[in-house]
Amino acid sequence: MEIGFDDILPYLASAYRRGVLAPFIGSGMSRPACTSWLDLLRGLADATGVDVPAHLREAGTDARLDTSELYRLADKAVLGLASLDAEARADAYREALSQGGKPAGACDVPAQTAALARCTWPLVLTTNYDDLYVVSRMRQARAGEMAGVGRTGTPSREARRDETDVPEVLGRSVEDCHKVLRSLESPTRPVLWALQGFLGGQAARLDALEEELVLDARRRAELAGQVVAGYQQYQHAVNAQPHFRRAFAEVLSRRSLLFLGSGILEDYLINLFGEIAHHYGPGPHPHFALFSADRRETLDVRFLQTRLGIAPVFYKDYAELPELIGRLTDAVGERRAPATSGGAPATSSGAVKALGGAVKAPVAWMPDELGFSLSEGATCPPGGARRLRLRYAPLSVPGAADGRACVVVSVGRTLADNRPLLGSQAKDFVDMARQAGLVADAAPGGWRPLDSAPSYAFRFGDAPIFGVAARDRRPEPPRAAGDDGPEDSRDLGVIAEAICATLRAVDAAGFRRVHIGPVASGKHRLWHPLHPFVQTLAGFREFFRENPAAGIEHLEHHVFSPAIWFPVVAGKVPVAEMLSSGMMKIWVDIRDAGGTSEIFAVTACGPTRVGEIKALCGLAPARWSTEILPRPSKVEPSSADDLLVTPTSIVVFSPRR
Structure with a gap:
């Protein structure tokens, strides 16, 4: 029974x-920008x-050679590199890796890698040393692509790191393996896990990688020191690093590769897979490997399926690989525009058309709602239970005859006269309400405080339109140097309180069904939109805890950002x-x-301050400065111990200077 790409695409x-x-991703994803393993070894040997040996010197790139002989050549070449210092050794690897000896930053990203990088991947594993995938993400990632709304102004370095779609290498x-494992269960920056080390400097200069927060000089030297090419290095990577084997086993069991x-x-990877299968048994997720048809006779399909849990998928020719990967990224990311006969992209407001012009249906279902009820026991909740629904959908205008439903949009607030500052969410919704006949006039003067x-x-x-201003209430809220945002000041710590106050006003007005858009997540945000989402959930919890007799029966929180929705769906x-x-x-x-x-x-439980975290960790308060990431408001790193810590925060302690 042979499996084709069309069979696996809906599952993928x-x-x-x-x-x-x-x-x-393996070496085939980097060809022809980077050399084959044989050419790399010949370059290192030189x-x-x-x-x-003469027959290896003369062998073609695609020649079928004895792997053990290549391992021996690699071992000798790597041993020869020991005479060079670390920086010279890394430069020798980079020179041997670049096809045609191109200078740093001059390699073209292959079509198959560019196709893969058209959408955001939370985790990519690679045996390659190059920067082609990372650079392709650098070029294709757009500010706010996953966050939903592009930022305005100049975000801090910490904010850029928090929201970037460019992977961290x-x-x-031990520390990196911990980060990989954390990415499996928590929303984090995308990760490129370089199993055999990382060099960089192929498609981008090394300083460009540092500017994009991919890795700095210290990290670059550390990862270059982990490059695996010779037999002894392979043995050390697999056998002398038990933390790596355990982390790899965890990824293998919790992800579909x-x-x-x-x-x-790679022989050592097959051995590693076999060891994991022996110790842990078959994993819950299927794995797939794409091979060109000319590999069909040399691969043992039975062994791959039964011993490694990997289903081989054959396609006609290697030149077809970019198109196959493109079909996958079309299905889950932004579709490529179909071409017309004149070569210009065609647009359509109806069904999406395939590259051939025929109407193409989506290949897979996507969860776009999650429901919860406040109830006890294991039976179906009663009809009168309070319900909360998360919807991956825009806000819609309630019908004029529906007197029980209302909508809450996010707004800002002026400091001088307590008026709402309207962002795109509030402006667009009120204009929609005017067009639907729900309101006669969309003028900003119609808003009043409650x-x-x-x-x-x-x-x-x-x-039935309310606004929630999750803004700092201090008369002079903090502003950072060079701040180019609006006059009001966002603060993660007030979002839950603001949600509670707004829901009390909605409840007092007699509404029973409430639709709420994203809060404090617009273009002037200080943080990744996941952080205010979590604080909004805390506001819902606190409202119903403090107001058990409230009349609100149904809450719908609308999520606009894939950077929130996909982690929610992934658990x-x-x-x-x-x-x-x-x-x-x-x-x-x-x-x-x-x-x-x-x-x-x-x-911790409930509102937690920095001083409590210091005490729990046994840190002397006077000796440690604190930074909270993301910064909860426009405050610089501080030694104050009364800063509020939110559930999605990272608290950084460093010696006070």
């Missing part, structure tokens, strides 16, 4: 949307004066627990004077 699209699909160290470019054919100044809650006249955001309890896990990063950090997690 569904697995991507659930957050369990991870590409595993750099170190190692003799290359991780290696085999898609092998591209034959990354699985609680004491400075107000959290506003209403547009007597219409990386424990929504039910956040709605039910104030318990939270807080990540703590303690950095010594040399910059080395140790990351661990502590558990």
Whole structure:
């Protein structure tokens, strides 16, 4: 029974949307920009004066050679490199890796890699040393692509790191393996897990990688030192690093891997897969490997399926690979525009058309709603139970005859006269309401405050339209140097309180069904939109805890951002627990004077301050400065111990200077 790409595409699209699909890219994804393994070894041998046997010197790139003989050549070449210092050794690898000896940053990204990089992948594994995938993401990622709304102004370096779609490159160290494992269960920056080390400098200059926060000089040297090419290096990577084997086993059991470019054919990886299968048994997710048809006779399909749990998928010719990957990224990301006969992109407001012009249906279903009820027991909740629904959908205008439903949009607030500042969400919705005949006039003067100044809650006249201003209430809120944002100041710590105040006003007005858009997540945001989403959930929890007799029966929170929705669907955001309890896990990063950090997690309940975290960690308050990432407001790193910590925060402690 042979499996084709059309058979697996719907599964791949569904697995991507659930957050369990991870590409595993091998050397074929880097051709022809980078050399083959044989050419790499010949280049390293030449750099170190190692003799290359004549038949290996003359062999073509695609020649079928004895793997053991290549391992022996690699071992001699790597041993020769030991005479060079670390920087010269890394330069020798980079020179041997670049096809045609191109200078740093001059390699073209291959079509198959560019196709893979057209959408965001939370985790990509690779046996390659190059920067082609990372650079392709650098060029194709757009600000706010996953966050939903592009930022305005100049975000801080920490904010850029928090929201970037460009992957962080991780290696085999204990700390990096911990980060990889954390990415499996928590929303994090995308990860490129370089299993055999990382060099960079192929498609972009090394300083460009540092500018894009991919890795700095220290990390670059560390990952270059992890490059695996010789037999002894392979043995050390697999056998002398038990933390790496365990992390790899965890990824293998919790993700469905898609092998591209034959990354699985490395002997030591096959042995590693076999060891994991022996110790842990078959995993719950299928794995797939794409091979061109000419490999059909040389691969043992039975062995791959039964011993490694990998289903081989054959396609006609290697030149077809970019198109196959493109079909996958079309299914889960932004579709390529179909071409007309004149070569210009065609547009259509109806069904999406395939490249051939025929109407093309979506290949997989996507969850776009999640429902919860406040009830007890294991039976179906009663009809009168309070319900909360998360919807991956825009806000819609309630019908004029529906007197029980209302909509809450996010607004800002002026400092001088307590008026709402309207962003695109509020402006667009009120204009939609005017066009639908729900309101006669969309003029901003129709808004009025509902609680004491400075107000959290506003209403547009007597219409079923409310505004929540999750803004700092201090008379002079903090502003950073060079701040180019609006006059009001966002603060993560007030979102839950603002939600409570607004829901009290909605309840007092007699509404029973409430639709709420994203809060404090517009273009002037200080943080990734996931953080205010979590605080909004805390506001829902606190409102129903403090107002058990409230008349609101149904809450719908509308999510606009895939950066929120996909982690929620993947189970990386424990929504039910956040709605039910104030318990939270807080990540703590303690950095010594040399910059080395140790990351661990502590558990707290309810509003938690920095001083309490210091005491729990046994840190002398007077000796440690604190930075909270993301910064909860426009405040610089501080030694103050009364800063509020939110559930999605990372608390960084460093020696006070």
